[in-house]
Amino acid sequence: MERKTPLISQEALRQQEEISDYLKLWWQNQGITPVAYVETYGCQQNEADSEQIRGILERCGYGLTDTAEGADLVVINTCAIREHAAQRVFGNVGALVHTKRRHPGQKIFVCGCMMGQPEISARMKNSYAHVDGIFSPHHLWQLPEHLYRVLIRHKKAWAVEDSAGAIAEGLPLVRTNRLKAWVSIMYGCNNFCTYCIVPYVRGRERSRLPEDILAECRELIAQGYRELTLLGQNVNSYGKDLGLGLDFADLLGQIAELEGDFVLRFMTSHPRDASHKLFDVMASHDKIAKQFHLPFQSGNDRILKEMNRHYNRAQYLELIEYGRSLMPEIVFTSDVIVGFPGETEAEFEDTLSLIERVRFDALFTFIYSPRPGTPAAKLPDPTPKEEKNRRFDRLLAVQNGISEEKHRAYVGKSFRALVDGRDGDRLTARTDGGRLVRFEGDDSLMGQFVELTVTDSTTWSLVGQISGDGAGRRD
Ligand code: 5AD
Ligand code: SF4
Secondary structure: OOOOOOEOOHHHHHHHHHHHHHHHHHHHHOOOOOEEEEEEOOOHHHHHHHHHHHHHHHHOOOEEOOOOOOOOEEEEEEOOOOHHHHHHHHHHHHHHHHHHHHOOOOEEEEEEHHHHOHHHHHHHHHHOOOOOEEEOHHHHHHHHHHHHHHHOOOOOEEEOOOOOOOEOOOOOOOOOOOOEEEEEOEEOOOOOOOOOOHHHHHOOOEEOOHHHHHHHHHHHHHOOOOEEEEEOOOHHHOOOOOOOOOOHHHHHHHHHOOOOOOEEEEEOOOOOOOOHHHHHHHHHOOOEOOEEEOOOEOOOHHHHHHOOOOOOHHHHHHHHHHHHHHOOOOEEEEEEEEOOOOOOHHHHHHHHHHHHHHOOOEEEEEEOOOOOOOHHHHOOOOOOHHHHHHHHHHHHHHHHHHHHHHHHHOOOOEEEEEEEEEEOOEEEEEEOOOOEEEEOOOHHHOOOEEEEEEEEEOOOOEEEEEEEEEEOOOO
C-alpha cells in the first residue's frame, strides 16, 4: 500500500533553512545577538513542538532566554484542550502589551492548538494589535518564513489555513533536558472523541517512518540520553497509515532492542487499539518501563458511547487484568472526565467504582469543558456546575486515598530508578513505573540508574535510600 501521508519536500525544507541563514546574517550585520522567549502550555506534544521552535530560532540566530522581559521575540505555544487554559493564554498575551512597550522592537508570535481554531485565531488577530504573527501546528515548520515576513517585510504573518497535516523530517531541535527526550512517532488523531478538540487542530493521524524514528533513537542513546518517551496522541494506531505491516508493538520492540542503557516509555494509548500484543512486547523487554498510561475517561458504558470511545467498561478492565497477569508490578495511570453532558449520579458512580476496582497509581482528573465545534458541546448539559465540582471533589478524595495506600505499600521495596534532578537537599529519581522518589545522594549520581529502597511515602511521591552497592543494573 502506498504511503498516504505527505512528507514536506526536502526542497521546501531547504528553502526554510536558507531563510534561517539569511536572518542570522541579518542580525549579525546589525551587531545584535537577539534573544527569544518560548512559553509552552499544555501537553508533551506541545513541549516537543517548542523544542522544534527553539531549534529553528537558534538556526535563525536567536539565543534563548527565560523571560518575556527584554526578549526580541516572544513565542506563545498554546493549548486548546480546556477552556481554562485558553483563558489564561488570552490574559498572558494581553499582558505582553507592556513588555513590548518597554522593548519596542519586540515581536510576538502566538502558535499551537488554539491557533488551529478559526474563531480563536480570528479573535487573536483582530483584538490583539501587538501580536505580530500567528501560526497553527501545521505551519510550524515555516517559522523562518513567518519571521522573515515580520522582520524584513514589516508585515504581519498569519498562517492558520486548515490542513490534514504533513510531516517535516529533520527540523532542528533544542532539547530542554539532557537525560530525557521526547520522540514524536506520529502526529494528529482520527478518533474524534466527542468532547475533544485535538483532531480538529492537529489534523489526521500520520506516522513517521520507522527508520527515521529508529535513527533518532539511536542518536539520542549515543548522546547519553537515558529515557526516551515515544509520543503521539494515540500511539497505538502507529503505522496504520504507512501500510508497512508494522504496528506500534513492533516499533516499540525494535527500539527496545537497541544497544545501550536506557528506559523506554510511551504515551498516550487509546484502550480501543491497545492490544494484547503490546502488553506481550512490554513484558518481554526489560528496557520498556512497566508503566502504562491508559485513559479510561468514564466507567459507564452509555457515557463511553456518547464519548465515541469504542470500548466498554468490561473491555477496559480486561486489558488491565491482562497487563497485570503478565506484569504484576505494572503501574497504571489514567485520565478521567467528570461531568460529561448528561452524566447522571449513577453514571458517575460507575466511574468511581472503576477507579476503586483498578486502583491506579495516579489519575489525571478533569471536569468536562465544552469545546466549541465538538459534538459534545451541542449536547444538553443540565447538571449544575456546583454538582460537577462536588463529583470532582469526591473522585479526587477516593483517588488520593488509593494513591496514598499504593505508595505506602511500596515502603520496604526496592526499585531501579533514573536519577533525574535535585529538589532542595535531596536528589530525585523516577522508578520504571514512573513514581517519583526523593533520596539523599551526591550530584555525581545524576543521570545514573540506581537501586533505591523506599523508606517513606506521601500521596504523590516516595522517599528512599540507596540500597546495596547502589548500582541499578539490569540482571
Ligand atoms: N474537557 C475536559 N477534559 C478533556 N480532555 C480532553 N478534552 C477535554 C474536554 N473537552 C482530557 C481527556 C484527555 C486529556 C488529555 O484531557 O481526559 O485524555
Ligand atoms: Fe482527543 Fe480522543 Fe484523540 Fe485523545 S484519542 S486526542 S481524547 S480525540
